[in-house]
Amino acid sequence: MRNGHLSHWMSRDDLDIPATVPLDRDEEVDVAIVGGGLSGLWTAWALTQADPTLSVAVFEAERLGFGASGRNGGWLSAKPVGIRDVLARQHGGRAGVLEIEQRLEESIHDVVDVLGAQNIDARHGGWMQVARSASEQNRIENYLAKSRSWGVDEGRLRLLTAAEASERVNIAGVTGALYSPDNYCVDPVKMLLALARTVQKAGVRIYTSSRVDTIEPGRLAVGAHTVRARRHVVVATEGYSSRQRGQRRRMLPLNSAMLVTDRLTGDQWEQIGWAHGDGVSGAAHTYFYGQRTPDGRIAIGGRGKPYRFASGVDRDGEVDQHTIAALTNLLADLFPQVPLAAAHAWCGVLGVTRDWSPFIDNDSSSKILRVGGYAGQGLTAAHLAGRIASDLILQGDTKLSTLPWVRQMPRRWEPEPLRWIGAHGLYRIYSIADVLEARAAGPRTSRLALLADKIAGR
Template sequence: MTSTAPATSPTFVNGDVSFWYREGGLPARRPALPGDLDVDVALVGGGLTGLWTAYYLKQAQPDLRIAVLEKEFAGFGASGRNGGWLSAEPPGQMHRYAKAHGWPAAVAMQREMFSSVDEVIRVAAAEGIEADIRKDGLLHVATNAAQQQRLRDRLPSLRAEGWGEDDLVELDADQLAERVRVAGARSAQWSPHCARIQPAKLVRGLADVVERMGVAIYEGTEVTEIRPGEAVTRLGTVRATNVIRALEGFTAGLRGSHRDWLPMNSSMIVTEPLEQSVWDEIGWRGAELIGDEANSYCYIQRTTDGRIAIGGRGIPYMYGSHVDQRGETRTATQLQLQAILRQHFPATRNTAIDHTWSGVLGVPRDWCATVHLDQRTGLGWAGGYVGHGVTTTNLAGRTLRDLILRQDTDLVRLPWVGRRVRGWEPEPLRWLGVRSLYVAYRAADRHENSGLARTSAIARLANVISGR
């Protein structure tokens, strides 16, 4: 009989931003914008994009007047809710970047992603940000023949994109089992370029650091309109030479931006701490991040206090680019994630779910992230990281620094800089399209689980339509 309710612990919480805030509680609010203000740079959005940009700008030019304008509190969005993969996965399709700028530029972008993982770790150590960081790499695991074939097929193009022999290592089922026992696993690929982080600790720590450097962070301050030289709020207007939009999944809420990036929903569950006997059965002693190769894939981390956190799509998109605020997750999604948890790790059969939450990330129509600054108007943005924003926000911050300070560096020549983004279809096409795609991906996964040797035709068609 299928259960209609997830197995939850007595301390179970649904939403309340995310589990990552349970340790230490939600942060006390900083003051809101006191009225009209003049600064050099206004950063709209207090997530990692806004904060990294503030950090690198202030470091390069300490006398710059910088204000971060945040609707709720710094870290309220995806930056305080994510799966904690500080990974070098590209924030877009390399062949698309290469098509516009050539393969050397795409490979340079991949190398920057590798080094950005280490840059985040370096800054966290240098600034005393304690974010449970541990770099044990990333495992992509195949649990059926079609997934295994996808891993094999992807290898040549990854090599061409700059993943050398040391950057990506193939593991057979036995080699994988030495690291972690995922039920039914046939093979895996391991990359050293990924660290486990505790998202709220990272974003909160970074906000404190930039504030100490002299950046003003105004919370409870919603920007209603961005125009050249101005970020408009109900509390006052911030005039600035540069106004940078750093809203990712919330971009659609801004006037005139509702078709730029699709607010894609992602949901997570975290278990209660596992008994040692359960860990012994799973054998996962390191802090590797784990992703499966299903079409509606999931992402997994072992938390520092011995829980498993697992995320996936759930309800991928809400009509009219609506975003929920506090991160509540529907029961059906909790059950889906619980089923994936038990499927991959049967030893968790009696483990309860302690917290569930959701958030939004930004997806451009061509699934390729962009960073941009119009030198004429001073308006800029970065985002659309398609679920790989934890590392890419750092690269975005350093790139925006160079663009704002008009530095001619290698970063400003990367292929995602100034890339034009096509808008999403109007409603109801957008809703129908995205919802149908994820129904298709789930059907494709069921099809592949029935013994298919290659990627299901349903998934291939869905990939063509989605542009993924």
């Protein structure tokens, strides 16, 4: 089994990687973007759409696909990003939150239109969150009721019976599921590379192996070279931001691990179903998510080891054996009808703010804009965030630039060792809560899990 090498998606021989070079001289542009993931590239795209005369350059420390954008589960979904109640307290309020959700729904189709469904292996299924116990069933029903109170109608989110859910994907022990049609499953690396080619065509220069060492108003230092930004600097480094000055405790790099199986046979797919291109996730406290890959495998992800001391990040995504065993056992538990072998495991980090909600923080005096904090849901969010960032930079007050995501970065995470103890302690509590709920076999969510939610601020 392969381990690390960034991801299954990044490890193929047939990737169509656009030509990029390291920065080898001083450079002057209108907008300089730090980070070549989806956030940086969608911002570049939106800027050049709004003003094709603008000069824009992206500086990526490693190579395209090194960050979460090259390692994720490939759900391009319109699920709410962040916590509704938190965002409703920001400028724009409740109406702004609903407006964002409407925009996310538009975004998933925009992404596919701009990049081309066939170029990114986009399959329009939906997303389905399955419940496998009385407490999980109760939780999805409560979530549905809460969503209704936010005006989410039957067309966007509904309950499936156990039989309806199993007809879509035959998971053992399902009691019911939440289902939304607002999702495509994509090949995330094909998506990132298609976007990179699109922005290059629009005139954006992408520099790889070009780590930005210093970020100042109107100026970046990249090794021995200086980049002047006449109008704005954008920082789009999400889970990798903690090494920057003043950013150590702003975003927690939360680890997520994934695994793909060997290719399944036609007979095995018949036993599993999963013919609709749905993204599938669980309702246990120890969350999982997955898709049927375009090359006929199951890709499944979960938390694994949640966090490295002092906001550390991995190099090439190698996963510990304990996490690989946990994901393999989970697959056997979900699909006991077929033997499934793990082919490749990897991990990556996503950026989480202290209030679990995203931000587009534009400092109009320094002209430095920071974007991120999607807490594991950046595929669609990065597209919308890029459009908002572009409006803030080029136009000031617009409908997009006054939405609740536009705000100062929330308060800092706790200092170490509290941060490490907190992250690991909470994930341990969540797994104990799952065990307790299974034992109790009742509809109530464990008090431990409720306490953990409160401490985590979720």
